[in-house]
Every structure is written in C-alpha cells, then in structure tokens.
Amino acid sequence: MRFALVDVSAAEPLIAGTTRxxxxxxxxxxxxxxxxxxxxxxxxxxxxxxxxxxxxxxGETLLTNLPWVISQATVEREFGFxxxxxxxxxxxxxxxxxxxxxxxxxxxxxxxxALFDPRATQTFAVVxxxxxxxxxxxxxxxxxxxxxxxxxxxxxxxxxxxxxSRIIERLAARFGHVSNERAICGSGLVNLYEILCExxxxxxxxxxxxxxxxxADTDPQCRRALELLCEFLGALAGDLVLTFGAWNxxxxxxxxxxxxxxxxxxxRFRDRFENKGRLxxxxxxxxxxxxxxxxxxxxxAAAFAMRKAGRLTARAS
Numbered sequence: 001m002r003f004a005l006v007d008v009s010a011a012e013p014l015i016a017g018t019t020r021x022x023x024x025x026x027x028x029x030x031x032x033x034x035x036x037x038x039x040x041x042x043x044x045x046x047x048x049x050x051x052x053x054x055x056x057x058x059g060e061t062l063l064t065n066l067p068w069v070i071s072q073a074t075v076e077r078e079f080g081f082x083x084x085x086x087x088x089x090x091x092x093x094x095x096x097x098x099x100x101x102x103x104x105x106x107x108x109x110x111x112x113x114a115l116f117d118p119r120a121t122q123t124f125a126v127v128x129x130x131x132x133x134x135x136x137x138x139x140x141x142x143x144x145x146x147x148x149x150x151x152x153x154x155x156x157x158x159x160x161x162x163x164x165s166r167i168i169e170r171l172a173a174r175f176g177h178v179s180n181e182r183a184i185c186g187s188g189l190v191n192l193y194e195i196l197c198e199x200x201x202x203x204x205x206x207x208x209x210x211x212x213x214x215x216a217d218t219d220p221q222c223r224r225a226l227e228l229l230c231e232f233l234g235a236l237a238g239d240l241v242l243t244f245g246a247w248n249x250x251x252x253x254x255x256x257x258x259x260x261x262x263x264x265x266x267x268r269f270r271d272r273f274e275n276k277g278r279l280x281x282x283x284x285x286x287x288x289x290x291x292x293x294x295x296x297x298x299x300x301a302a303a304f305a306m307r308k309a310g311r312l313t314a315r316a317s
Contacts, residue, residue: 003037006302008309013302048084049301051092090136091147092300093126104293109270111287114248125246128254133181137244153181170195193225234272253291
C-alpha cells in the first residue's frame with residue numbers, strides 16, 4: 001500500500017517527503033494502515049481518494065488480494081474526512097497519464113508518445129501485470145478526462161502458435177476458463193514456467209516469479225516463460241487499441257512493468273502488438289511505453305482529486 005499527501009493546486013501534486021509504503025500483511029484492516037500513515041506524517045487531510053483493486057459496490061470495495069472491505073462511510077466517519085472517494089486502481093493508473101513526464105516512461109518501438117491535450121479527442125489504454133492483470137483506458141473528451149474501469153484482465157487468452165495452443169490447453173485443464181491473467185502476471189509467469197517444464201518432461205525447479213526472472217539467463221524454461229509473457233502482453237496491448245480505439249497510445253504500467261522492460265525491448269512484444277491482420281498497418285503507428293514512475297497509482301489518485309478541483313492541465317505524457 002502506498003500513501004501520499006496531495007496539493008491539488010500544485011503542478012507536482014504529490015507533496016515531497018509524504019510518500020510512504022506499507023505491507024498489507026502488517027495490518028488487520030485498511031483503516032489500521034491509514035491510521036499508521038497519518039500518525040507517521042502527522043497530518044489531518046480534509047479528504048481522501050482511495051484507489052484499490054477490487055469490486056466496488058454501494059460505497060464499498062472488496063479487495064481482490066486482501067481479505068478486507070474498504071467502506072467509504074467508515075473511512076469518512078473514523079478520520080473525519082469531508083469526503084472519501086473509492087476508485088478502481090486502474091482508473092487511477094489511467095488518470096496518471098496526463099501527469100507523466102517524458103522521464104517517467106520508456107518508449108517501446110519507434111512511434112513517440114502522444115502529448116496529452118485536453119482540447120483534443122484522445123483515447124489511451126493502460127495495462128499492468130502485477131499480482132493480477134489490470135486493464136483500463138483514459139478518454140479525453142471536450143476538455144474533460146474520464147477513466148474507463150474494466151475487468152479486461154479476465155477476458156479470454158488467445159493463442160497465436162501451436163506452442164501457445166498447447167499451453168492454453170494445459171491451462172484450461174487446470175483452470176477451465178483461461179483468462180489473460182492466467183499468463184500475464186506474477187502467478188501467470190509461474191503457470192507458464194510449470195507448463196513449459198511439463199511439456200518438455202522436466203521437473204520444475206522454481207515456484208516464485210522472482211526465482212524465474214532471476215534464473216532467466218541460465219534456465220531455458222525460465223527464459224521462454226518470460227518471453228511468452230511479454231509476447232502475450234504485446235498481443236493484448238494491441239487488442240486494447242482495437243477494443244478501446246486507443247489510437248493515441250498504450251501504457252504498460254504497474255510494479256512489475258520496469259522489471260519486464262529488458263524482455264519487452266528485446267523480445268517480440270512490439271511484433272505481437274502490431275500483428276493485427278488487416279489493421280496491422282494502422283496499429284503500427286500507435287505508440288507503446290512502459291511506465292517507470294513507481295508511484296503512478298498515487299499520481300492517478302492525485303489526478304482524480306485535481307480533476308474534481310478543476311485543476312487537471314495539459315502536460316507531455
């Protein structure tokens with residue numbers, strides 16, 4: 001979990017020195033973590049924006065990766081906030097796009113990132129492998145920005161070769177429905193590695209994503225698992241251009257993205273991104289970037305607050 005204080009009137013909204021990171025396992029509730037943060041920074045903010053991974057219903061978010069429910073009413077009451085707003089984590093990732101600096105991204109391929117322009121009609125997609133797989137989009141319309149919340153990580157994974165068909169068959173035997181998330185995230189990397197070992201008659205040696213990435217230079221199965229993850233990711237990113245009409249660009253974001261950067265650059269990410277049949281030539285002009293900014297989610301939550309205050313302005317993305 002990451003927390004920061006925000007000044008919605010500032011061009012750099014995250015207040016220096018106020019960002020903190022905590023492990024969810026160290027707390028029994030979200031409120032406990034927020035109480036610790038406010039004590040650490042000795043602050044009493046007026047309002048809160050909470051970007052969380054999970055289904056949001058009737059002012060509550062049931063977290064996907066922790067057994068917690070975050071209640072807007074409870075947070076407002078306990079901390080005395082004028083308002084506590086719950087948003088999806090990938091809505092925040094999408095809203096971070098207007099605040100990203102050129103140094104915050106690494107460009108993949110030759111098309112350069114488009115400039116965010118609130119006066120234009122623009123659509124950007126965001127996709128992020130991490131504990132799971134997040135998908136979202138940013139729509140710029142008539143001077144306003146809108147984050148599109150989706151569950152695109154759970155859409156069906158599509159094969160593009162005999163090898164991938166065999167892998168998906170084995171994933172289906174394990175899980176039934178094979179979503180993008182079964183291959184494009186931390187646990188997905190483990191799935192790919194284990195299935196490659198199974199296909200080659202080799203006993204798996206590793207059981208954690210960091211072990212697989214650490215052994216990729218010496219172990220062929222680890223290396224191929226990483227290559228496949230990046231290829232599936234590239235194919236999905238291209239699909240998002242077609243699905244959302246994200247002709248202004250796709251951002252690969254999340255905590256795992258910088259770790260994948262060497263494999264994305266060296267592998268077939270961009271080939272798979274552009275391989276869209278009759279629309280390949282059009283997709284080839286769409287820029288793709290990996291977000292290096294570690295606090296993009298916090299920036300997006302800040303952008304949400306800035307948007308509410310009418311202070312979200314144009315900036316190079």
